[in-house]
Amino acid sequence: MSPSTRHEFQSRPSAARRWESAALWLFRTATYVILICGALVFGNIVFKGSKTVFTTTAPFINVPFFTEAPESLYVFDYQGQKREMGDREFRAFKATHPEAKDIKAESYVYSAGGIFPCIVGTVLLVLGSMIIALTLGVSAAVYLSEYAKQGRAVTLIRLAILNLAGVPSIVFGLFGLGLFVIYLDWNVSLLAGWFTLAFMVLPVVITASEESLKAVPKGFREGSLALGATKWQTIRKNVLPYALPGILTSSILGIARVAGETAPIMFTAAYVVRDKLPWEGLTSVSDFFFQGVMALPYHIYVVSSKIPQNEYTERVQYGTAFVFLVIVALIATCSIVLRNKLRNRYKW
Amino acid sequence: METPRPTSQSDFLVNKKRIRVLGLSLDDATKFFFGGNAVVSIIVLALITYFLFQEGIGFFGQNHRNLLTYRQAGLEYVDFIRTQESGHIALTRYLSDLRLRQYNYYVAEQKMSPAAANQALVKFDDFAAQYGDAVEPIRGMVSDLTEQATAIKTKFLIAEDKKTERQQLLVAGKINEAAAVKIESVDFAAELHILTGVLPVYKQTSAEFAKKLDASLAVAPRLTTPELMARLDRFNQLTHDYLATFPATTRSLETWDYTRPVPWYQAISAFLFGREWLTASFWQDWYGIVPLLMGSVMVSFVALVIAVPLGVGAAIYINQIASSREQRIIKPSIEFISAFPSVVLGFFGIAVLGQSLRWLSQQTWLAWVPGFPFSERLNILTAGCLLALIAVPTIFTLAEDALQNVPKAFKEASFALGATRLQTIIKIVVPASLSGIISAVLLGLGRVIGETMVVLLCAGNRIAIPDFTAGLAVVTQPVHTMTGIIAQEMGEVVRGSIHYRALFVVGIVLFFLSLGINFIAQKIVRKYRISIG
Numbered sequence: 001m002s003p004s005t006r007h008e009f010q011s012r013p014s015a016a017r018r019w020e021s022a023a024l025w026l027f028r029t030a031t032y033v034i035l036i037c038g039a040l041v042f043g044n045i046v047f048k049g050s051k052t053v054f055t056t057t058a059p060f061i062n063v064p065f066f067t068e069a070p071e072s073l074y075v076f077d078y079q080g081q082k083r084e085m086g087d088r089e090f091r092a093f094k095a096t097h098p099e100a101k102d103i104k105a106e107s108y109v110y111s112a113g114g115i116f117p118c119i120v121g122t123v124l125l126v127l128g129s130m131i132i133a134l135t136l137g138v139s140a141a142v143y144l145s146e147y148a149k150q151g152r153a154v155t156l157i158r159l160a161i162l163n164l165a166g167v168p169s170i171v172f173g174l175f176g177l178g179l180f181v182i183y184l185d186w187n188v189s190l191l192a193g194w195f196t197l198a199f200m201v202l203p204v205v206i207t208a209s210e211e212s213l214k215a216v217p218k219g220f221r222e223g224s225l226a227l228g229a230t231k232w233q234t235i236r237k238n239v240l241p242y243a244l245p246g247i248l249t250s251s252i253l254g255i256a257r258v259a260g261e262t263a264p265i266m267f268t269a270a271y272v273v274r275d276k277l278p279w280e281g282l283t284s285v286s287d288f289f290f291q292g293v294m295a296l297p298y299h300i301y302v303v304s305s306k307i308p309q310n311e312y313t314e315r316v317q318y319g320t321a322f323v324f325l326v327i328v329a330l331i332a333t334c335s336i337v338l339r340n341k342l343r344n345r346y347k348w
Numbered sequence: 349m350e351t352p353r354p355t356s357q358s359d360f361l362v363n364k365k366r367i368r369v370l371g372l373s374l375d376d377a378t379k380f381f382f383g384g385n386a387v388v389s390i391i392v393l394a395l396i397t398y399f400l401f402q403e404g405i406g407f408f409g410q411n412h413r414n415l416l417t418y419r420q421a422g423l424e425y426v427d428f429i430r431t432q433e434s435g436h437i438a439l440t441r442y443l444s445d446l447r448l449r450q451y452n453y454y455v456a457e458q459k460m461s462p463a464a465a466n467q468a469l470v471k472f473d474d475f476a477a478q479y480g481d482a483v484e485p486i487r488g489m490v491s492d493l494t495e496q497a498t499a500i501k502t503k504f505l506i507a508e509d510k511k512t513e514r515q516q517l518l519v520a521g522k523i524n525e526a527a528a529v530k531i532e533s534v535d536f537a538a539e540l541h542i543l544t545g546v547l548p549v550y551k552q553t554s555a556e557f558a559k560k561l562d563a564s565l566a567v568a569p570r571l572t573t574p575e576l577m578a579r580l581d582r583f584n585q586l587t588h589d590y591l592a593t594f595p596a597t598t599r600s601l602e603t604w605d606y607t608r609p610v611p612w613y614q615a616i617s618a619f620l621f622g623r624e625w626l627t628a629s630f631w632q633d634w635y636g637i638v639p640l641l642m643g644s645v646m647v648s649f650v651a652l653v654i655a656v657p658l659g660v661g662a663a664i665y666i667n668q669i670a671s672s673r674e675q676r677i678i679k680p681s682i683e684f685i686s687a688f689p690s691v692v693l694g695f696f697g698i699a700v701l702g703q704s705l706r707w708l709s710q711q712t713w714l715a716w717v718p719g720f721p722f723s724e725r726l727n728i729l730t731a732g733c734l735l736a737l738i739a740v741p742t743i744f745t746l747a748e749d750a751l752q753n754v755p756k757a758f759k760e761a762s763f764a765l766g767a768t769r770l771q772t773i774i775k776i777v778v779p780a781s782l783s784g785i786i787s788a789v790l791l792g793l794g795r796v797i798g799e800t801m802v803v804l805l806c807a808g809n810r811i812a813i814p815d816f817t818a819g820l821a822v823v824t825q826p827v828h829t830m831t832g833i834i835a836q837e838m839g840e841v842v843r844g845s846i847h848y849r850a851l852f853v854v855g856i857v858l859f860f861l862s863l864g865i866n867f868i869a870q871k872i873v874r875k876y877r878i879s880i881g
Contacts, residue, residue, distance in 0.1 A: 020770040024669055030661030031670075031678060034740050038685040041696050041737070139385035147379050148386070160390040166791070166866035167396065167859060168798020170831045174838075174855040178399035182843065199392045206389070232378045253687075260689030263800040263831070267838055297691045297801075304695040305805055317695065325692050332687030336680045 042325070049322020052315045064114050065319055069275065070299070071113035073312055076105035084312065086112035110273070110303050111313045115320050117277055121293030122327075124190060124278060125269060126259050129197035133254060136198065137205030138247060144206070145213040146235055165203035169263040172200045176268035188292040190278070193269020200264055201254040208254070212246030213239060246342055252335035260328050262297040270298035296324045400859060404852030406844075411635060412615035414846060420536050420606050421501035422543045423632050426493040428600050429550065433490050435590050436483045442586065443476050446579055450571055471569040478567070482560035485553045489546065496542055498630065504534045536606055547601055554598065558591050619853065625811045625833070627847050635850040637857060639813045643728075643827030646814055647803055648796045650732025650823055651739055655796075656789055658736070659743030663785075666744075667751040668773050679748075686741030693734045694805030702730045702806065709824070719821030724808055728823045731807040735799055739792040746791060750784020751777060783876035790869035794862050800831040807832060830854050 055062050071087040078100060085093060094100055140157075148154045176196030186192045216239050224234040262270075271292040282288055300320050307313050369377065418424055447469060454465035510531045517526035565584055571577050622636015662682065666675055702725035709720040719729075754777050762772040778785070808826020811833075816822055834851050841848040 016768060020768055023770050024665075027661045027665035027669060030658045031665045034658050034662055034685070034744070035678065035681055037737055038681070038688070041688065041693065044700055045692065045696065136385050136388050139382045140388065143379070143382035143386040147382060157386050157390055160393045162870065163863055163866055164389055164393055166794050166798075166862050168800070168831060168862050170798065170800045170834050171396065171400070171855050171859045171862070174403075174834065174852060175396045175399055177838070178403045178852070179395060182403075183399070202389060202392065230375050232375050256687045260687070260691075262689075262691045263835055266835055297689055300691045300695055301801060301805070304691075304698050309699060314699075317699065321692050321695050324689060328687055328689050328692075329684065332684055336683055340680070 042329075045318065045321050045325050048314070048318040049320075049325075052319030053322055062319075066114055066119070066323075067116050068114035069117050070110040070115065070273065070316070073108045073111035074105040075108070075312055076103050078103065084112075108310075108313050109307055110299075111307065111316045115296065115299060115316075115323065117274065117294045118296045118299040118320070119323070120278060121270070121295040122259060122297070122324075124293060125193050125197060125265065125295055126255055128190060128194035129201070129258050130251070130255055132194055132198035133201045133205050133258075134247075134251060137202055137251070138209045140202075140206050141209030141213055141247075142235060142240075145210050146231070146239065161203045161206055164199075165207075167200075169200060169261050172196055173264040173267050175199075176264060181268055186290060188267070188269060188271065189290045190269060190293060191289045193265045193293075196264045196268045197258045197261065200261065201258050204254040204257065205251050208250030209243070209247045212243040212250065215246060216242045246339075249335055249338040249342055252331055252338070256328050256331045256335065259331065260297065262295075262301055265295055265298060266301075269293060270295045272298070272302050296320065296327075300324060396859065400852055400856045404849055404856050407619070407635075407846060407849035407853045408615045410846040410849060411619060412610060412612060414633065415610045415614060415618060417501060417504060418632050419608070419610060421504055422493075422497045422536075422540050422606065423501060425540075425543055425601065425604050425606075426490065426497045427632075428597055428604070429486065429493065430490050432554075432594070432597050433483060433486055435593070436486075439583070439587060439590060440476070440480045442583055443479060446571075446576065446583065447472060447476060449579070450576055453573060453576065472571075475564060475568050478564040479561065482557055482564060486557055489550060489553060493543060493546065494631070500534065500536070500539045503532065503539075504536075507531055507534055540606055544604075550601065551598060554594055558594055561587060561591060619850070623813060625828075627837070627850075633846070635846070635853075637830070637854060639811050640828055640830045640833055640854065641857075642813050643807065644797055644803075644829040644831070646728050646822070646827060647731045647735060647807055647829060648793060650728055651735035651796045652789065652793060654733060654736035655739040655743055655792060659740045659788075659792065660747050660785060662740075663744050663747035663751055663788075664773060664778070667748050668777060669769075682741050682744050685737065686745075688737070690738060690799055691801040691805075693737060694802045697730050697734045697802065697806035698726070701733060702726050705730055705733075718819055719824040722821075722824035724824065724826050726806050726808040727826045728807065728814070731803050732823065734802045734806060735796045738799060738802065739796045742795050743788050743792040746788030747781075747785045750781040750788060753784065754780045783872050787869035787873045790865055790872070794865040794869070797865070798831060798858065798862050800835050803829040804832040804835050809836065830858050834858075 052065060053062055054060055074085050074087070074090040076083055078097075090105065094103075144154065144157065148157075173196065176192055180186045180192035180195055181188060184192075220238045220242065221234050224238040225231070229237070269292055271294055274292065274294055278288065278291060278293055300317075303313070303317050303320060309317075372380070450472065451465050451469060454460040454468055455462060460468065510529050514526045514529040514531065517523075517529065565587060568580060568584070571580055619635055619637055621638060622634055623638050624634040624636050625639055626632075626634040662678075666678055670678065706722065706725050708714060709717070709722050714720050758776050758780055759772055762776045767775070807829055809828050809832060810826040811828045812825075814822045814825050814827055818825070834854055837847070838851050841851065
């Protein structure tokens with residue numbers, strides 16, 4: 001601004017003012033650095049992963065990647081051409097081409113095929129653990145906000161919840177290994193994974209539910225009680241229905257956390273590789289609960305640490321990471337958007 | 349609630365039958381059901397503690413036996429001499445470094461051809477060879493003794509195995525089979541006689557070794573620059589220091605006694621202060637948590653150094669400076685970052701960040717940065733950067749909450765006194781919410797120190813205490829962490845073995861560390877909360 005247009009009450013430039021704007025810019029830079037870093041990570045995975053997940057021809061989505069199980073990839077020269085084949089295809093190729101019998105092929109484990117069993121496993125793990133966590137968590141929250149009177153027991157419960165929230169996920173994994181896998185002899189199984197993950201998100205669910213219950217105005221309860229309803233009737237008819245949307249949306253964040261964790265399922269539920277899908281080869285219903293599964297996060301760990309980085313393995317690495325990141329990000333976005341909407345909707 | 353007496357029941361107009369099971373009405377039952385669920389959190393916390401200890405506590409007994417075997421089988425005895433040998437190895441390494449410097453000097457400064465440079469170094473090579481060969485007798489001795497001690501240890505371990513086998517048979521009631529198990533008891537005194545018998549030979553060899561070193565130092569050739577000469581002098585000094593340790597080694601060998609008991613507390617102190625985590629070795633396994641703890645601490649430290657300014661700065665910006673439209677966009681975006689799965693971040697570190705950082709470090713215009721260039725793609729810095737991204741959302745959200753809780757009146761009063769925006773932020777708002785910010789940082793620390801996948805994938809997984817003599821460059825070294833070691837080794841160990849239990853003890857340490865951090869964070873919030881009066 002040139003001096004001629006300056007009017008009388010405008011503040012004059014001074015050293016202090018320059019310092020101030022410099023400092024404010026510093027804070028602004030910090031904020032945007034965070035956002036840029038996040039965007040870089042997200043962008044890199046999405047950009048490179050989309051090459052695996054999407055195709056240029058209809059249906060534009062790499063269907064086999066979503067519907068097949070992981071396989072080894074074989075890369076070899078055949079009649080001067082570089083060929084890449086999955087395990088089954090390669091065997092079929094060898095059978096039909098007798099001259100290619102002793103062909104030398106480089107093999108990369110898990111680099112062909114798809115990630116269907118991993119997606120199934122992750123979905124099963126998330127569903128089961130969230131059912132357990134929601135049952136336990138919502139009930140606990142109802143007790144804490146509706147029934148409990150201030151006392152030592154409640155203080156103790158709150159302290160336990162607070163501390164449980166800070167326990168590292170790998171310690172939950174050790175705990176699951178010690179209690180479920182070894183002591184209860186469930187082995188590496190869905191059930192062990194469910195309970196381990198459920199206990200891990202329990203604090204998140206309890207805190208979120210309690211907040212939503214607290215947000216229901218006192219008048220709702222008092223009105224119902226005044227009409228002669230019992231406490232349980234009041235809670236069932238006049239508190240829970242209004243708190244439920246809030247409980248569910250906040251708990252979605254818990255789902256994102258459950259889906260994203262690797263350490264707790266490493267020793268309790270996840271297999272590196274398993275050829276059967278969870279519903280195949282069951283002899284009884286209980287078999288379903290006592291089987292290990294493949295899971296997306298564990299698969300990412302396996303493919304990124306156990307196989308070398310090169311152009312062949314990169315596809316499955318980035319593809320899996322992309323699918324996983326998008327799933328988790330979608331869940332998280334849902335939770336954040338829904339919560340903001342809810343905040344605006346309910347104003348008592 | 350009063351229950352109406354049965355006789356007066358007809359007096360009421362509205363009558364409701366209450367179903368009672370075990371003396372509980374439906375309402376009471378629901379209450380207890382909910383209460384029971386709330387207690388689950390306490391139970392889970394108790395169970396975690398219980399099972400960690402149940403699996404882990406046996407470690408100390410096993411470690412004690414491990415240390416006892418180390419002494420009784422004479423491994424400790426051999427290690428005295430081995431230490432002497434490895435001291436010499438370190439010195440020869442110094443010498444070859446010196447040769448490399450001199451060679452570089454010849455080639456780079458005096459423009460000699462490599463052949464000519466090597467020619468000029470012949471004298472030095474002679475000296476180095478003489479110095480290096482002096483240790484041979486000692487080395488031969490160590491390898492002989494190692495074999496003998498290993499044999500004793502193996503014999504002892506087999507005997508122990510047989511003992512447990514017999515015990516198991518006895519428990520199973522198979523007395524005859526138990527009697528058939530032959531146990532060769534190990535007579536340590538006799539077996540160790542071979543070991544301790546070499547002492548006179550050792551004394552002589554050691555004296556000769558010292559003499560040879562001294563003699564070779566005398567023929568050390570002169571080097572060309574003052575700087576290199578100073579290094580050579582330093583080398584002389586180091587050798588003299590090294591020679592001065594010989595009598596102590598001899599003394600420890602003389603006074604060594606395999607019957608000296610290993611105090612019980614050593615099983616604990618060897619774990620807590622042990623500087624080596626060495627498993628599945630043919631010689632002796634060590635379970636010392638220090639390298640892992642240092643790794644965790646270093647990685648978390650780097651992460652916090654990056655995350656605290658960014659997280660707190662962003663919180664201040666969003667809460668105090670940003671327009672409401674910026675707030676509406678940025679806050680959810682940062683929350684969104686917190687949903688990134690850690691394993692994906694770890695993969696990003698392996699695939700992109702590690703390489704990019706290494707590439708950056710090899711740029712000539714960045715050569716002044718300490719530690720640059722580095723060759724290890726996965727190191728403390730790589731893991732720390734990614735962990736910072738995990739810690740930032742936690743720190744940001746909690747710090748923003750703390751800033752939000754500062755009463756508006758504080759700010760208004762400050763403005764009314766004529767303070768600028770920056771002055772108000774720095775002198776009023778931040779100090780008023782400092783307790784909240786500190787606890788946000790602590791909770792961020794708790795999140796980072798318990799993080800597994802990123803450090804497992806990106807910290808380099810080398811079990812060693814970082815070399816702090818490197819100054820700031822220490823952040824470019826690979827480390828292993830407590831969380832990482834559990835995740836990596838738990839899948840491969842035998843259940844109930846000492847290694848398995850050691851991993852559980854690491855878990856216990858981690859558990860209490862995070863509880864402690866949590867506790868301090870809560871304490872700070874409660875103690876220094878400003879009263880809005």
